Amino acid sequence: xxxxxxxxxxxxxxxxxxxxxxxxxxxxxxxxxxxxxxxxxxxxxxxxxxxxxxxxxxxxxxxxxxxxxxxxxxxxxxxxxxxxxxxxxxxxx
Numbered sequence: 001x002x003x004x005x006x007x008x009x010x011x012x013x014x015x016x017x018x019x020x021x022x023x024x025x026x027x028x029x030x031x032x033x034x035x036x037x038x039x040x041x042x043x044x045x046x047x048x049x050x051x052x053x054x055x056x057x058x059x060x061x062x063x064x065x066x067x068x069x070x071x072x073x074x075x076x077x078x079x080x081x082x083x084x085x086x087x088x089x090x091x092x093x
Contacts (some may be wrong), residue, residue, distance in 0.1 A: 015079070019045060023072065023080055030054055030069035042070040050076035 016024070022041045025031060029040060031051075045051040054069040072080075 013064070023050060024062055025049060026070060026072050026076070027080060030065055030071045032066050032069045045076070046070070048075075049073055050079060 018037075018041055021043060022031065022038060031038065033039070042051055046053070050073060051070045052073050053067070054065060054071050055067050
């Protein structure tokens, strides 16, 4: 059904501005920031399946960075792409 969205996909407007900034920063490079605020936002986005820890899979694929870095998931890429492609959100009321 076209009007129905998946349970784990979020509409771009459901993210806070800080979460959007963290996702955009992760688009450019894996996040290895030690700031507790950024770490908390990354963990919250991990709970929403928009980010994940780099871990052993990234190391097995040849990445030599920290295994504790945060990277985007496919869902995270999709949310950023949808946000870039969609127009402004209008509210009826």
